[in-house]
Structures are given as C-alpha cells and as structure tokens.
Amino acid sequence: MTVSPPPAIGGGLLKIQEVASELGLTTRSIRYYEELGLLSPAARSDGAYRLYDSSDIDRLRFIKGLRDDAGFSLAEISQLLEDEEARVQSREAFSHTEDPAERRDIVVGSLARVERQARILRDKIARLESMVEAVDGRLERLNRRLADLDAGGSGSVK
Amino acid sequence: MTVSPPPAIGGGLLKIQEVASELGLTTRSIRYYEELGLLSPAARSDGAYRLYDSSDIDRLRFIKGLRDDAGFSLAEISQLLEDEEARVQSREAFSHTEDPAERRDIVVGSLARVERQARILRDKIARLESMVEAVDGRLERLNRRLADLDAGGSGSVK
C-alpha cells in the first residue's frame, strides 16, 4: 500500500479537505466561515475548487484559536477581522504594483490591523489575569483560615 | 420623588432581581444557571423567593467572568465548578462543626478546588499568550517588509 504523497498542486496551494485535516476543522466549517466573510481562499482552480495558500492557513489557524482558545464568538471574530476585504485587496494590490510607495501604504495598513488584533488579545489576557487575582485572593483567605486552624483558632477569619 | 432605600432584608440577603441588577445578568440567566447546577441560593424566603448571600454573589460574579471574559461554555464552567454540591456541603458542614480537624479537612478541600480553578485560568492565559506571540510574529514580518521597502527593496521578504 502506498501513502499518498503530498498533493502539492501548483504553487503550494491546498484544497479544502487538506486544509481541514491539517487544522482539525471540517470542510463545512471552513465554507461556513467563508459564508460569514471571515476568509476567502487565495484562489480557485479552473474547476472552481477552493485553493488555500499559507496566509489563508495562518488566518484559519488564527480564527480557530480565537474560537477555541480565546472563546470569541464568530460575530466577535468577524468584528476583530472585519478587514477581510481589505486583506484580499492588499494581497491583490501588493502583487499588482511595483511602486514602493504603494507597497508601503499597503504594509502600513496591514500593520495597523494586526496591531489592533494584538491589542484585543492583550485586553482579554488582562481580564483573565484580574480573574486569576480574584482566585488568588480566595486562595489567600483559605490559607489564612488553615493557618488559623493549625494555630488552634476557630477558622473563622475575617 | 424618592429613591428606594437599600432593600437590605434580614441578614444581608438579596432577591434575584437585586442580584441580577448588581451583576448585569437577567433573572432568567441566574435561574438557568441554577437549573444547570452551577449554584444554589443560600436560602429561600417564606414565600419561596430565592435569597442570595455574598458568597453566592461572588460565585455568580466568577461564573460571569468565566463566561464573558474567559469565554468558557456553561458546560466547561460546570466542569470547572463541578463541586457546587461540595461547596454547599462545605458551607453547611463548616458551620455545623466546631471540631478543628473537621474544619481543617473542609478548608483543605476548598483549597484544592480553588487551586484547580486557578490552574485552568492560567492555562487559558498561556494559550492566549501563544496567540499573541503568533500575532507578534506577523507584526515583525510586516515591520521587516516595511524596513526593506524603506531601504529601497521590493518588500518581498522571505
């Protein structure tokens, strides 16, 4: 028996099932995200197959992280990434121009968007950290009770 | 016109709407959380009104944080807090015993549960931080492109 070799069509583009397997998603979810405008594949084959490049994969991985790890809803994610159109246009525009000034503008725009994403994540982390502080506070109180009990007290600590 | 004075019945217990307003929840949600076994009110009035004490409020605030800030599902939260029965029993047991050894056991049990909660939160933070790292990576690449462009390059950085 043979193991299928890396399909690797054309310029390293992947078909939907390949992407799904790699990321642990279903093809249905990926198409659904596309319906919601969260991403669009870099290209279509002659026959209209969705073809994803590495930046698409990154983006999907990011989306999955936002959902599974950060717990954002798809609505929030589409806010956070409300720039898919801009991204697509950047991709087009960047490759269709040689003018360094235009390219610079495109990159600066991307920077702004990505910086906004980083800020939102850091906000979330801050909120989680304040929850950890609250939990640590409870831990401290419990430890004081324990100390009180071990010192012969009643364990009713203020 | 007069502003209603703080209701403050009996021993500082609050009715469901008071709790809901204070925490920014609906009464429906609070009852729903109770259905799921996430919490039970400290007491009921003669007329069967739910009455909440400050530890209930803390717990509800924690649940809300887990949902809104940490993005846990109610199922995950009930896992995380799968100890509501233990908590209720602790509350009862602690006040119904004077024996320091028994009280110690109860406090040690609570400590274990709260420590588990802290660990789960820190795990979540770690995952978010790795997402931030990924985003920072993208930022770096974009910055390198920018530098390349500003140095007269094409902006096509490997």
Place this chain on the structure above:
DNA sequence: TTTAACGTTTACGTACACGTGAAGGTTCGT
C-alpha cells in the same frame, strides 16, 4: 386593604454555530 412590583414554575420560542444530508453537476488523479 388594595395594588403594583416582584416572585414562582412550566413551557414553548429563538438566534447562533454549526452538522448532516440530498440532489445534481464538475474535476482530478490514475
């Protein structure tokens, strides 16, 4: 004492985030 505001349970409705399936056609690798 009355009445408005608030509470109770029971039960059905709904928006979101998909999953599942079907029909009918296209494309790709061998």
Place this chain on the structure above:
DNA sequence: ACGAACCTTCACGTGTACGTAAACGTTAAA
C-alpha cells in the same frame, strides 16, 4: 474512463443559552 473528491444550493436537525409568555402566589408601600 472511472471513482473519489470537489462544487453549488437547499433544507432540515442539534445543542447552547437564553427570551418570552402564561397563570398564579408573595411582598412592600400607599
């Protein structure tokens, strides 16, 4: 040329997290 994988559109199913309404009891204030 074959089958597997893909495409589109349509539609219905599912679990979660509540919303909303009905019918009725409770409580606080006038």
